[in-house]
Amino acid sequence: MFSFCADPKSLEGAAWFACYLTSGTHLAMYWSVGTVMLLLALAAPAAMAFGFAGALAARSRAAPLALAGRGYIAMVRGVPDVVFFLFVPIAVDQGVEYLRHLWLCPDWTEPVRRGADFVVCPVAKMPPSTAPRFAHDAWAFALALLAFALVFGAFAANTLRGAIEAVPRAQVETAEAYGMTPAQAFRRVVLPQMWGYALPGLTNLWMILVKATPLLFLLGIQDIVYWARELGGSKTQVYAYPHPDWRVWYFAALLAFYLTLTWGSERVFARLADRLARGQATAAGERLRRGRA
Amino acid sequence: MKTVLIAAALALAAAGGAAAQTVRLGTEGAYPPFNFINESGQIDGFEREVGDELCRRAGLTCEWVTTDWDSIIPNLTAGNYDAIIAGMSITEERAKVISFTQNYFPPAASAYAALSADANVKGIVAAQVNTIQAGHVAESGATLVEFATPDETIAAVRNGQADAVFADKDFLKPIVEESGGALVFVGEEVQLGGGVGMGLRQSDTDLRDKFDAAIASMKADGSLNALIVKWFGADAATF
Numbered sequence: 001m002f003s004f005c006a007d008p009k010s011l012e013g014a015a016w017f018a019c020y021l022t023s024g025t026h027l028a029m030y031w032s033v034g035t036v037m038l039l040l041a042l043a044a045p046a047a048m049a050f051g052f053a054g055a056l057a058a059r060s061r062a063a064p065l066a067l068a069g070r071g072y073i074a075m076v077r078g079v080p081d082v083v084f085f086l087f088v089p090i091a092v093d094q095g096v097e098y099l100r101h102l103w104l105c106p107d108w109t110e111p112v113r114r115g116a117d118f119v120v121c122p123v124a125k126m127p128p129s130t131a132p133r134f135a136h137d138a139w140a141f142a143l144a145l146l147a148f149a150l151v152f153g154a155f156a157a158n159t160l161r162g163a164i165e166a167v168p169r170a171q172v173e174t175a176e177a178y179g180m181t182p183a184q185a186f187r188r189v190v191l192p193q194m195w196g197y198a199l200p201g202l203t204n205l206w207m208i209l210v211k212a213t214p215l216l217f218l219l220g221i222q223d224i225v226y227w228a229r230e231l232g233g234s235k236t237q238v239y240a241y242p243h244p245d246w247r248v249w250y251f252a253a254l255l256a257f258y259l260t261l262t263w264g265s266e267r268v269f270a271r272l273a274d275r276l277a278r279g280q281a282t283a284a285g286e287r288l289r290r291g292r293a
Numbered sequence: 294m295k296t297v298l299i300a301a302a303l304a305l306a307a308a309g310g311a312a313a314q315t316v317r318l319g320t321e322g323a324y325p326p327f328n329f330i331n332e333s334g335q336i337d338g339f340e341r342e343v344g345d346e347l348c349r350r351a352g353l354t355c356e357w358v359t360t361d362w363d364s365i366i367p368n369l370t371a372g373n374y375d376a377i378i379a380g381m382s383i384t385e386e387r388a389k390v391i392s393f394t395q396n397y398f399p400p401a402a403s404a405y406a407a408l409s410a411d412a413n414v415k416g417i418v419a420a421q422v423n424t425i426q427a428g429h430v431a432e433s434g435a436t437l438v439e440f441a442t443p444d445e446t447i448a449a450v451r452n453g454q455a456d457a458v459f460a461d462k463d464f465l466k467p468i469v470e471e472s473g474g475a476l477v478f479v480g481e482e483v484q485l486g487g488g489v490g491m492g493l494r495q496s497d498t499d500l501r502d503k504f505d506a507a508i509a510s511m512k513a514d515g516s517l518n519a520l521i522v523k524w525f526g527a528d529a530a531t532f
Contacts, residue, residue: 230330234447238467
């Protein structure tokens with residue numbers, strides 16, 4: 001980074017720290033904050049999409065659809081999250097490779113499972129072994145994202161289902177009396193009002209999602225927790241910047257990072273809750289009305 | 294003449310096809326001086342140099358991947374990479390699941406390190422999970438505490454969680470020497486395993502033969518010994 005960093009072993013004090021904290025591995029750690037934020041930015045809407053689909057399916061009048069929706073919610077909620085995080089990426093990865101193998105290599109006669117080995121033909125590899133490192137990282141990240149969306153989608157589905165059903169039935173009846181179809185009534189009456197009921201549950205989910213991001217590390221993705229452990233560990237003279245066990249400082253930095261993130265989220269959600277409660281016939285709406293009067 | 298030309302063309306095509314294939318090498322990146330991640334984020338160490346040279350001699354394009362030690366064998370058999378080169382000792386137990394090349398690092402001693410010379414090596418002993426050292430501690434009658442990374446086994450001894458750590462002596466040596474007397478070797482050294490080799494899928498015999506031949510050629514011309522001395526010092530065991 002700096003020109004005086006060429007020979008780290010000759011440095012002392014502030015110069016040493018300036019070079020140490022801007023080394024390639026530290027820059028990688030700072031970038032990994034971006035990985036965490038990207039996961040949050042993509043996993044939240046993806047989980048909402050899964051959740052909405054799950055909630056609508058579970059409430060559907062078509063029996064198979066309702067069964068699928070309820071089955072999805074019950075299955076994910078009934079299995080430890082970590083098991084799902086370990087299972088989904090491996091299952092999807094091998095499933096995709098197996099389907100590509102059947103599609104791309106119909107003439108391949110050797111079995112795919114040989115003892116402990118899982119071997120598909122080279123062109124079926126996902127991503128192909130010739131792909132750049134970035135492609136491998138992106139694929140692993142996408143699999144992790146899918147696991148997050150599946151797990152958090154099931155919880156969101158239950159929250160959203162409860163919120164849909166919390167909108168007073170009388171309002172839907174009134175909408176129908178005005179001649180709206182069920183779909184119109186849902187879109188114009190239920191959908192705008194349900195968010196106030198859903199928000200506390202969704203806020204909880206977001207907080208849990210933020211705190212679950214270190215599971216990336218479990219899936220072999222180099223997130224901020226991976227780097228904290230890697231960089232914090234004691235380093236001998238083989239390394240350019242030897243130091244004793246500094247993990248406690250790195251984990252303290254992680255603590256500060258996550259606290260800032262959740263504290264900021266709380267503030268955003270508090271404002272959003274006020275916004276959604278305005279004009280609603282709920283305790284929060286009444287409080288806002290009196291406050292303004 | 295014509296058949297010779299065709300044969301040569303075929304051989305070239307085969308070689309071209311093989312060269313297009315990228316071989317992914319999996320390592321831990323946390324076991325200096327065998328393998329570690331240097332300050333610019335690259336994999337460095339004895340195995341980095343050996344692996345790059347083996348790939349050059351075998352005519353392969355290689356790419357390095359890091360993975361947790363704990364899942365290094367499952368990730369190989371699942372096809373996430375094609376070879377393990379991570380200070381992994383050749384043992385019968387592992388050879389049931391994966392196949393090994395001949396060793397590129399001779400059988401070496403494992404040793405105990407502790408805070409004082411009178412530490413009890415039959416007390417609580419730290420070792421990295423799924424290592425031959427962990428297996429040995431469990432058999433020795435001591436209480437084994439396992440850790441995911443080698444660094445955590447050292448930290449456990451320093452903060453008093455364990456009486457001693459049991460690991461490859463070549464890994465412990467720089468740590469003990471640089472500890473300023475805080476850590477010392479205790480007890481007897483133990484010879485374990487059949488040296489360090491590369492691990493491959495059992496179905497991948499072609500690749501194993503290629504690396505095997507490359508290791509043999511590095512042993513024959515002394516370049517492997519030169520690398521061992523460079524990374525482990527002049528008193529390290531060589532071939």
